[in-house]
Amino acid sequence: MSLLDSLSPRALAAPESGIVEVITYARDREGLIPLWAGEGDLPSPDFINRAASEALLGGETFYTWQRGIPELREALSRYYARHFSVSLPSDHFYVTGSGMHAIMLAVQALTEPGDELIYLSPAWPNIVASVEIGGAKAVPLTLDFVDGGWSLDIEKLERLITPRTRALFINTPSNPTGWTASRDELAAILNLARRNDLWIIADEIYVLYHYGTGTRAPSFMDIIEEGDRVLFANSFSKNWSMTGWRVGWLVAPPEMGQVIENLIQYSNSGVPQFLQRGCVVALDQGDDFVRENIERARISRDILCDTLIATNRVQTLKPEGALYAFLRVDGVSDSRAAALDIVDKVQVALAPGSAFGPGGELFLRACFLRNPEQVRQAADRLADYIAEL
Secondary structure: OOOHHHOOHHHHHOOOOHHHHHHHHHOOOOOOEEOOOOOOOOOOOHHHHHHHHHHHHOOOOOOOOOOOOHHHHHHHHHHHHHHHOOOOOHHHEEEEOOHHHHHHHHHHHHOOOOOEEEEEEOOOHHHHHHHHHOOOEEEEEEOEEEOOEEEOOHHHHHHOOOOOEEEEEEEOOOOOOOOOOOHHHHHHHHHHHHHOOOEEEEEOOOOOOEOOOOOOOOOHHHOOOOOOOEEEEEEOOOOOOOHHHOOEEEEOOHHHHHHHHHHHHOOOOOOOHHHHHHHHHHHHHOHHHHHHHHHHHHHHHHHHHHHHHOOOOEEOOOOOEOOEEEEEEOOOOOHHHHHHHHHHHHOEEOEEHHHHOOOOOOEEEEEOOOOHHHHHHHHHHHHHHHHOO
16 A cells, blocks of 8 residues: 555545646746736735734734634724625624635535535636535536626526535635626525525625726625625735735624634634734725725736737636636637646746636636736737737
8 A cells, every 4th residue: 555545535636726736837937927826916015014023023922812813803893894884793703814714614614525515617726625625515507608708697506506505605706707796696696595595605805806886896795684694705815915924814603603713723723913913904004005906906907808809819808806817718728738838938827727627628817916017018928829829
């Protein structure tokens, strides 16, 4: 018996990330423009860094509140009052070790081996892996792709529900497609969940990155009522350029508080307190920075999409939300091979659509939260590459 043969079958079945494969292949290449991962090119702002640094130097290096320090949970309450016009006491908020950790905790709380969770595909691959490593089954509903845009068929979603279905995972605005649910679509999903006694895990990490009318995308926060079974996963990563901090949060009914605290205890035992001090400042003082990040993304989105659409070889519409252009390129039949070839030939790194599951196989994902001039260079290089296909 080999060493690997003695490991857990669930661990062995955990897939390699197709996104990380490209990052590993292309990392540190001179002149590379990296549009591969879901992050921008700006470091965390100084006012956030200073708060964390002062707490670190001040000795806040001990075990801390597993649900999050009270000051951070209160800041989250203020953030939701400001951006969502809801009054949620601090006992609705739980600080996690990243948005991924928040999703993992939600999945652990709701599913057990043999259960099913329905998600919308193409989707960030970590969602599926977190479900299936735990022994449940992730069931995809592929969004419809027509004339460069994505849409959800509620009737198809309803037909996937079985007696084993425990939850719906809804990511809007979507990574990677940019699909953004309308308020009416969210209401239809919520009503479906109510009728079938299902939970919803609402991944609203990109809710402020919205390029339509209003200051943010529609949210389940706009329509939920007392007793609705909705867990909200979110992260500090995208809004405040804090991807490397690995801090996120869950919004959940207070009745779940001890369950969530226990799951935190037996996973990471809580987020370092000095990091949480930076997160408090991000929430309370970071709205202007977030608005600047969103406007930067809007400008770069337009540059990238306008350039590639003009080739008449790329099927896409400008996404309504999130940070990504999901590109169907004429002549690309293997997105993994194309992503590696693009790195070699034009020094632009994209994520292969095959990494995002059913419906994504023929696409390439580009993150446009970067300096607009750098995105312009990347778009020109990609246009040259496409012209040679």
